[in-house]
Amino acid sequence: MAQVLEFKLPDLGEGLTEAEIVRWLVQVGDVVTVDQPVVEVETAKAMVEVPCPYGGVVTARFGEEGTELPVGSPLLTVAVGEPAAEPEGSGNVLVGYGTQAPAARRRRVRAATTAADGRARPTGRAGTATGNGQAPKPGITATAPPTRGTAPATARTPPAPPVSAAPPVSAAVPEFAAVPGEGPVPVISPLVRKLARDNGVDLRRLTGSGPDGLIVRADVEDALRTGTAPARTAGDRAVPAAAVAPRAEGEVRIPLKGLRGAVADKLSRSRREIPDATCWVDADATELMRSRTAINAAGGPKISLLALLARICTAALARFPELNSYVDTEAREIVQLGHVHLGFAAQTERGLVVPVVRDAHARHAESLTAEFARLTEAARTGTLTPAELTGGTFTLNNYGVFGVDGSTPIVNHPEAAMLGVGRIVPKPWVHEGELAVRQVVQLSLTFDHRVCDGGTAGGFLRYVADCVEQPAVLLRTL
Structure with a gap:
């Protein structure tokens, strides 16, 4: 069996x-x-x-x-x-x-004879899955359970004395939500019941659009959106539904859930808790671009520009460790970290995600390039694991890929700072005392003002700009 x-x-x-x-x-x-x-x-x-x-x-x-x-x-x-x-x-x-070991099977309680108040009281013994002493048969889908106090439609025995028993439920049928005062209502999931309860919607008065008349989430949302959600009356002992204004023509509502909801919560928390400030500087990236071209012309794996910028970041954080930290608000302490887990912003079809390169401070340019490529592909396909999206200590945001020069981003809570890199474009620039066309980039640093003052932030950003303008400066830290 x-x-x-x-x-x-x-x-x-x-x-x-x-x-x-x-x-x-x-x-x-x-x-x-x-x-x-x-x-x-x-x-x-x-x-x-x-x-x-x-x-x-x-x-x-x-x-x-x-x-x-x-x-x-x-x-x-x-x-x-x-x-x-x-x-x-x-x-x-x-x-x-x-996979985990299965949870214990749910026990169903057999109801006792109806008391004088009309309520069934459990006997404390486990009932059978079908209420008729037989195990459910796989592959057979039961219809909606009968109302309280009635026997199943398939029963052939005479009506029993007035006994309130639990309605028969097959293992192949979703749970049904019991509504106080009336028979059970076929609802597809606990989430639908909660949505209806929170908005005072009487599920007994909705027509389900799911299989076998099951009430699905869309049924409750449609009732709320159109303002036709039937509210429970005082006799139902439920709170009346709040008035829902009809949706205006052309109005689109997008639920803040999943990834978008998580991003919204995190950014809101960052704005509430972190007193941030931003400083920025223009830098001549001509030499950095030439250095990358020379490295890639020498053979071997190609080095990405993002990897070179990440290498500059880790070198700058070694000189200014105040920015590789977070604030422990409960202990009222600034916690400086001995490792750099570098997050980088990646835009995907599902929204903005920030994969994290572990131990970026210990990686060279080739390793950084490979890891950026791997995480970017995982972000694109939606296969990043939670471990690859958490634990960052500093974020590199290359918003230049969107064709913009500057930005004042929100710090990725609970980190203390974020380096922003704009697009690299030809611009007039004074080089060696003469006006010339150079590859110019705008760099910005948004930082938590609790962990450092403007002098530290400015020093960090100036060092990054110096490395962009003269990559040989990095030789001091190799």
């Missing part, structure tokens, strides 16, 4: 508490193997393929594509062949995450 096991959204680490379903990789009825990726989700930090720790037949999926689920919510159920023992997670690591 097959055993139906429930696989829940695992803990994704790095403090992540929810994820959005981007794409299902399996269908109901598919056969899956242990550690096979079954769903692609987007967290606040990266796109992740989640592997299933069980092998068997998929009997149900929970949540549509685009639905956000909290960690611990059911993802799918799998019918496995051996019911004798719970299978162990493989422990293999896929895309930065490993």
